[in-house]
Amino acid sequence: MGHTPTSDDYDVDHSKVLGRGRFSTVRLAYCRRQQRHVAAKIIPISRDNDVTIANVSREFAILSELDHANIIDVYDHFLDGDFAWITMERAQNGDLRKFVHLRRRLSEKLARKFFAQILDGVAYMHSRNIVHRDIKCDNILVTGNEEIVKICDMGCAVIVKEHEEDLIPPRQSDQPHGPSERFYGSPSYAAPEVLDRVVYDFKPADVWSAGVMLFFMVSGYLPFGCDDVGRIRARMNSSLRWPRPIKQISRHCRDYTSALLQLRPSDRLTAEGALHEIWLDKKTL
Structure with a gap:
């Protein structure tokens, strides 16, 4: 240093x-x-x-x-x-959470534009076997032209081997082998397996957090709340509560978000796979 x-x-x-x-x-x-x-x-x-x-x-x-x-x-x-x-690098428009709050919620078109960029960054990290572990709106910065967003804050990030059998530990207290049993990130964005504190695969947990972020962008609120960890976890077992009237958010968007927020990690889209789903298709912009 x-x-x-x-x-x-x-x-x-x-x-x-x-x-x-x-x-x-x-x-x-x-x-x-x-x-x-x-x-x-x-x-x-x-x-x-x-x-x-x-x-x-x-x-x-x-x-x-x-x-x-x-x-x-x-x-x-x-x-x-x-x-x-x-x-x-300085991002002149602050973080995505404040950006959304100032507008109450984002149009589906702008949310799609931002989410495609975020997901591309996550897929790139995953292709290099780097997982963020704290994907949330506070860690997404909006640049000066309000057209480009950037992922920041790698304080919880780790590098994993191809099959996630070995972990390069971010802290001496981390387990040196295997997927993590420790809690990292923010409860309101954390995947169910993270909140359950069981052994989990890293990459699907990042995808879940991205799905929470997408829900927040198009609705203006977090899907499972942000108060008590137990309540957040319990709400994950129920259907997503979309704003009314529900037609203000397209069926494609709701289905896409649900595919990112599957309880079982193996049922979720991967970051790379999610980039090729119909909702992110440029023809639907």
């Missing part, structure tokens, strides 16, 4: 918070050396906490390996005092 002092290279706008995570704050900063604004993810650390430092390096390494139009670009990472930094 580099050791670039922020006082030399970056002017930080402390009044501008672009986002907050469980362990980080994302602020607007100006890089004098590169003469551009960046988003700076700043994580408090303890100098004797090698795990936190390793996690930051791992997140940067994973993002650096990815080259896709719908995955955020990263520029640098370094330690500065009691903080670790990751600097990355």
Whole structure:
């Protein structure tokens, strides 16, 4: 990890918070050396906490390996005092959750445009055996022209072997072998097998989270709520509650979303397979 002092290279706008995570704050900063604004993810650390430092390096390494139009670009990472930094591309329209809330819900046409980009990014990650494990609207950024979205925040991401028999652990506390038994991500977007804390395959869980996100985009609310984990899990056993009148969301869209939100992981579409379903067909735009 580099050791670039922020006082030399970056002017930080402390009044501008672009986002907050469980362990980080994302602020607007100006890089004098590169003469551009960046988003700076700043994580408090303890100098004797090698795990936190390793996690930051791992997140940067994973993002650096990815080259896709719908995955955020990263520029640098370094330690500065009691903080670790990751600097990355700035998305001027904030995250997708706020973008949807400002509009109450998205038109099916715009949701399709955004979802195709997100799904293409997820399929690309899966093709490289990288799983995100925290797909949600807060981790999708809307760029300045409001036409392009980008996946961000790889803090929970892992690299798996082809048959998911071996796991490169994101934290020392993770099990070093096999699909995860631990909980990662956000409960309201998490797949049932994740909430059940059973051994699960990583990639179908990402697809479920993407399906929750699609439902949110076209309806304006989360399909299973966002309060208690037990209630969220129980609601998954019932039919999806679409807004009324139901005809405002097409049958193709509802069927497509349901195919992503199948309780059994083996029944779900894969990210690559979902890209070729009729609802995402450009002819239906």
